[in-house]
Amino acid sequence: MKRRFWxxxxxxSALLVLNSAPASAETSDKPITVVLAIxxxxxxxxxxxxxxxxxVVRGNVFESLTHVSPVDGKVAPLLAESWTQTxxxxxxxxxxxxxxxxxxxxxxxxxxxxxxxxTQVGPEFPGLACLNSGQLPDPVKAEAVDGLTLRVTTxxxxxxxxxxxSYVDIGDLASQTKPEKVLNPIGTGPYKFVSRTQGExxxxxxxxxxxxxxxxxxxxxxxxxxxxxxRASMIETGEAQIALSIQAQDATDDERTVTFKxxxxxxxxxxxxxxxxKDPRVRQAxxxxxxxxxxxxxILGITGAPYYQMLGPQVNAYIPGYDDKAPxxxxxxxxxxxxxxxxxxxxxxxxxxxxxxxxxxxxxGELVQAIAQNLREVGLKANIKSVExxxxxxxxxxxxxxxxxxxxxxxxxxxxSGDASFxxxxxxxxxxxxxxICSPAIDKLIAEAETSSGDKRTELYRKAAETLYKEGGMxxxxxxxxxxxxxxxVHYTPNPLSGLEIRIADVRxxx
Amino acid sequence: MLTFIGRRLISGLITLLGVVVVxxxxxxxTGSPIDLFFPEGAEPAQIEAFNRAYGLDKPxxxxxxxxxxxxxxxxxxxxxxxxxxxxxxxxxxMPMTLVLASIxxxxxxxxxxxxxxxxxVYRFRTxxxxxxxxxxxxxxxxxxxxALVGILIFAVQLRFLPTSGSNSWxxxxxxxxxxxIGPIGVLTQVVxxxxxxxxxxxxxxxxxxxxxxxxxxxxxxxxxxxxxxxISVAGDIAAGMVNGAVIVSVVFAFPGIxxxxxxxxxxxxxxxxxxxVVVVGVSIILLNLLIDIVCSIVDPRxxxx
Numbered sequence: 102m103k104r105r106f107w108x109x110x111x112x113x114s115a116l117l118v119l120n121s122a123p124a125s126a127e128t129s130d131k132p133i134t135v136v137l138a139i140x141x142x143x144x145x146x147x148x149x150x151x152x153x154x155x156x157v158v159r160g161n162v163f164e165s166l167t168h169v170s171p172v173d174g175k176v177a178p179l180l181a182e183s184w185t186q187t188x189x190x191x192x193x194x195x196x197x198x199x200x201x202x203x204x205x206x207x208x209x210x211x212x213x214x215x216x217x218x219x220t221q222v223g224p225e226f227p228g229l230a231c232l233n234s235g236q237l238p239d240p241v242k243a244e245a246v247d248g249l250t251l252r253v254t255t256x257x258x259x260x261x262x263x264x265x266x267s268y269v270d271i272g273d274l275a276s277q278t279k280p281e282k283v284l285n286p287i288g289t290g291p292y293k294f295v296s297r298t299q300g301e302x303x304x305x306x307x308x309x310x311x312x313x314x315x316x317x318x319x320x321x322x323x324x325x326x327x328x329x330x331x332r333a334s335m336i337e338t339g340e341a342q343i344a345l346s347i348q349a350q351d352a353t354d355d356e357r358t359v360t361f362k363x364x365x366x367x368x369x370x371x372x373x374x375x376x377x378x379k380d381p382r383v384r385q386a387x388x389x390x391x392x393x394x395x396x397x398x399x400i401l402g403i404t405g406a407p408y409y410q411m412l413g414p415q416v417n418a419y420i421p422g423y424d425d426k427a428p429x430x431x432x433x434x435x436x437x438x439x440x441x442x443x444x445x446x447x448x449x450x451x452x453x454x455x456x457x458x459x460x461x462x463x464x465x466g467e468l469v470q471a472i473a474q475n476l477r478e479v480g481l482k483a484n485i486k487s488v489e490x491x492x493x494x495x496x497x498x499x500x501x502x503x504x505x506x507x508x509x510x511x512x513x514x515x516x517x518s519g520d521a522s523f524x525x526x527x528x529x530x531x532x533x534x535x536x537x538i539c540s541p542a543i544d545k546l547i548a549e550a551e552t553s554s555g556d557k558r559t560e561l562y563r564k565a566a567e568t569l570y571k572e573g574g575m576x577x578x579x580x581x582x583x584x585x586x587x588x589x590x591v592h593y594t595p596n597p598l599s600g601l602e603i604r605i606a607d608v609r610x611x612x
Numbered sequence: 613m614l615t616f617i618g619r620r621l622i623s624g625l626i627t628l629l630g631v632v633v634v635x636x637x638x639x640x641x642t643g644s645p646i647d648l649f650f651p652e653g654a655e656p657a658q659i660e661a662f663n664r665a666y667g668l669d670k671p672x673x674x675x676x677x678x679x680x681x682x683x684x685x686x687x688x689x690x691x692x693x694x695x696x697x698x699x700x701x702x703x704x705x706m707p708m709t710l711v712l713a714s715i716x717x718x719x720x721x722x723x724x725x726x727x728x729x730x731x732x733v734y735r736f737r738t739x740x741x742x743x744x745x746x747x748x749x750x751x752x753x754x755x756x757x758x759a760l761v762g763i764l765i766f767a768v769q770l771r772f773l774p775t776s777g778s779n780s781w782x783x784x785x786x787x788x789x790x791x792x793i794g795p796i797g798v799l800t801q802v803v804x805x806x807x808x809x810x811x812x813x814x815x816x817x818x819x820x821x822x823x824x825x826x827x828x829x830x831x832x833x834x835x836x837x838x839x840x841x842x843i844s845v846a847g848d849i850a851a852g853m854v855n856g857a858v859i860v861s862v863v864f865a866f867p868g869i870x871x872x873x874x875x876x877x878x879x880x881x882x883x884x885x886x887x888x889v890v891v892v893g894v895s896i897i898l899l900n901l902l903i904d905i906v907c908s909i910v911d912p913r914x915x916x917x
Contacts, residue, residue, distance in 0.1 A: 228662050
């Protein structure tokens with residue numbers, strides 16, 4: 102079923118790409134307003150990792166050397182035309198000719214190299230903080246060989262460097278030599294920055310010198326409305342043409358509400374270092390205790406589907422057919438497992454906190470309450486602790502001090518890259534910052550996968566995933582389905598990347 | 613009068629010093645901005661450089677000393693989040709809050725005077741019961757709910773008003789209504805109570821005996837003497853309107869100091885949080901002073917000594 106969805110999404114995206122051919126593009130002077138749920142906090146190309154920043158600038162103002170194709174999830178050229186791995190540690194990228202920045206300067210290898218170096222925030226950029234720096238976990242050296250040839254040298258073998266570079270957005274050379282944050286972004290994308298009024302709006306306009314197909318929409322204004330009902334209402338009244346993060350209860354049942362899956366999974370992470378979760382049987386019992394088939398459709402409606410794995414269907418660690426053998430709802434089995442663990446001396450009566458946050462997903466509060474109720478029904482002492490984002494993150498990250506109570510951390514995790522290396526090392530290895538499990542077997546498989554490529558990489562990640570699920574280290578609850586509302590006469594086909602990147606160039610308006 | 617104002621200003625400054633101390637330490641209890649500005653697993657050297665740039669590398673008491681020295685000069689530092697002077701950010705948002713609160717307060721007072729007086733004059737009759745019911749309903753109605761229902765009725769169904777924003781005069785109607793709805797209910801009850809006391813006093817009976825009409829007695833003789841408790845409660849409500857402004861900023865994206873404070877807390881932007889709280893504190897201190905002065909004008913028996 103999930104595969105079928107991906108195929109249909111891919112087909113729709115392919116149609117969209119075909120429809121975007123130059124011959125069919127007719128420009129329009131109609132402006133559009135996009136209403137977002139969260140205000141962007143940075144216009145710097147090195148801060149495009151959070152969705153609130155990416156939604157505005159990625160694919161619109163900034164572009165990267167490579168990108169993940171919405172059609173098949175593979176790495177495809179964007180500002181780079183091609184690349185080759187000349188040795189274990191060295192890659193050469195041939196860059197597209199004739200690309201201009203919005204200020205009229207040429208895009209070249211020097212600009213690309215400067216962006217890669219600044220994103221890593223070396224000592225030459227004192228005081229600079231870049232949210233994209235985590236995308237290059239091991240230092241790389243980038244240098245221009247000639248005008249359009251870029252050489253990137255890694256410190257260890259990295260078969261997915263081209264994929265990693267899809268997260269490095271490219272700004273103009275002048276901005277990339279300074280440690281100050283970029284306030285007036287200049288990129289190569291189809292839209293150039295016009296203005297930002299903090300707390301109110303960001304305005305973009307069509308870049309006439311764009312190297313690709315000219316977009317149809319001319320002017321775009323981004324505004325923020327925190328209330329989902331208000332965002333949906335703005336579409337109804339015509340005040341906005343695209344509204345993101347719509348809740349199921351505000352959705353219309355016509356083509357104005359479009360859905361997409363972006364590999365975002367709602368998962369539970371038991372703290373395996375502390376009771377009552379030290380015994381894997383108790384962790385398995387967690388999965389058996391939760392009646393996903395009832396609570397997920399009842400509470401999330403069209404915005405969620407029951408799910409058992411940690412990563413989405415298009416990530417290479419996804420195990421096809423796993424649902425058939427997953428620990429499904431069986432409260433009696435859950436009670437048996439807990440009783441067996443108790444008989445072996447485990448303190449299964451230890452109270453624990455289900456740590457969540459109000460904005461974890463639409464209607465997430467109700468879902469967590471239902472999960473807590475399911476867990477209490479099998480005899481576990483679950484309490485809910487709903488905290489704001491920063492406090493939630495403190496519970497998420499290592500170290501876990503002794504005085505911290507045992508936790509069952511609710512996580513909404515997405516992986517749009519398609520590669521488990523963007524999730525597993527951080528979440529399930531012994532040294533992973535967000536990991537609450539330590540299994541030498543999993544660490545070994547992941548370490549081996551990181552230096553492998555192709556089918557072998559996929560196989561190793563799947564083995565790691567299987568071990569993880571057997572250990573009960575991460576428990577999938579629901580696959581999230583996201584909603585976008587469109588105004589009358591506005592056409593946009595979302596794709597698995599739409600959670601991060603809404604390319605206004607892909608928006609079509611009726612005459 | 614001048615002695616009174618001077619004395620109140622000095623006590624206001626002491627209060628303000630307390631506010632500065634509390635906001636400095638409380639803001640640091642929210643945690644470090646590092647978690648928000650750096651990705652997971654950032655290099656310690658990067659974090660050290662960031663802390664150095666914003667003076668967060670020193671012990672908290674040392675930071676407080678530097679902070680106090682700068683505050684005396686009106687310098688609250690640069691916003692980590694907005695990258696502009698923190699005081700500039702606070703002062704740019706405050707006028708909208710003041711205008712919104714002034715309009716909402718004026719409407720609330722006028723409506724409450726009319727409804728409260730009517731209820732007092734027609735005590736225990738149908739008008740009184742209807743006004744009492746309405747005032748209790750509006751004073752207990754959650755602002756948030758009222759705002760969303762207002763949008764659904766007036767923007768989505770009737771299309772009379774925009775859903776949100778602040779671009780036209782129409783976009784002020786729902787935010788003003790949201791901020792004033794609670795105060796209307798509370799003040800109506802206060803006016804009713806004060807007017808009932810006053811209308812039953814001897815000099816009002818005397819005025820009636822001399823042949824003065826109902827409206828003249830109510831608005832010229834009774835209201836003036838009932839004004840003191842109304843002004844005091846209205847002052848308290850006005851000071852609390854920052855809370856209403858927060859709801860309005862979240863639902864209607866209406867600019868103002870409430871939105872700035874919420875954003876500063878969520879982004880751990882200490883300089884903006886400190887500057888905003890101080891600006892609000894100064895406003896409230898000045899408002900209280902103004903209320904004392906108005907009370908002395910309304911009732912000259914009150915001596916400002």
